[in-house]
Amino acid sequence: MRVALRDRIDRGSDVTEPTPTLIACSHGTRFEEGREEIRALVEQVRAVLPGVPVAQAFVDVEEPSIDDVVASVEGPAVIVPLLLSAGFHTGIDIARAARTRDDVVAAAPLGPHPLLALTLLERLQAAGLRAGDHVVLAAAGSSRPEAAVHVEQMRDLLAPLLSQPVTVGYAAGADPRIAAAVTAARDAGAQRVVSSSYVLAPGFFSNEVLAAGADVTTAPLGADERVARVIAERYQTGLEALAAR
Known part of the structure; x- marks a missing residue:
């Protein structure tokens, strides 16, 4: 799905303004598999936003x-954190x-977002989620309280898509x-525990999720078009913030 740019930053009719x-x-990450996954995701963003320079x-x-x-980019820019919280x-x-x-703004992190919930759902289905399972939304975690708020909000988006209970772990x-x-x-009676990897790509934190002892662990969100669409949406919001300056 291609996302059409809004009227750029409409400060007038000067069509020579750079995008x-x-x-x-x-x-x-030091993990090459994770580096490849992020590069692939960035390429998907370029496909979703044709004509937009991406660094x-x-x-x-x-x-x-x-x-x-x-410091090196020419013209205005929107920083989109490829971070989930x-x-x-x-x-x-x-x-x-x-x-x-003055011509650079930072957008919000990618999560929480309904498209991420749909991606998590697909990863769970691919991992063979079944009745009687308990899902642990497994996030990287942060000492900053707003990070936990974002993860809980992500849980609240995922839970209605499932019949299984969903809790959070960091x-x-x-x-x-x-x-x-x-x-x-397990103590609450789950037949199996499935860790839903709420991480973007393979690396240190995805390995921590794997090592946490769940019966099944899903793949990270990865280079998924829905994730690329969230990045595009954050960019569009950043354009609006630039226009308001």
């Missing part, structure tokens, strides 16, 4: 850094980079941890 760059800012940036591990990309990197790293220029930064959520589900 704002979408800076797709992910965490970064990759990272907050950790990989280069170029978000600061370097913001608010946290340190959105509140500090990305926000700081956006403040260095790999780090917040409680309950995924392993504790898995144990609690």
Whole structure:
């Protein structure tokens, strides 16, 4: 599905204004499989937003850094965090980079969003979800309370799509941890516990989800067109924020 640009940033009728760059800012990973997945997702974004310049940036591990990309990009830009919840990197790293220029804004993280819930549902179905299962929405986690709020909101979007109970677990930064959520589900009588990997790509946190002891663990969200459409939607919202300046 292609998303048509709105009338860019309508500050007048000057059609020579450059199309704002979408800076797709992910965490970064040492795992090549995860790097390939993020690159594939960025390519899907380019397909969804033809004509929009797209640049990759990272907050950790990989280069170029978000600061370097913001400093080097020509013309206005919208930073879209390829992160599922608010946290340190959105509140500090990305926000700081956006403040260095008047023509750059930072969009919200990707979650919560109904399209992500549909993607999680498909991953659960592909993993063989069945009656009697208990689903643990397994997120990376953050010490920032707004991150947990976002994950709980994502749970509230996913739960109505399922007949199975859905609880939340975190790999780090917040409680309950995924392993504790898995144990609690078993203690409550679940026939099987299925960890729904609420992570974007293979890497450290997806491995933490796998190691948490669930009977079944789904694949990460990955390079899915629905995720690309969420990124496009965040970009469009960023255009509106630029136009309001």
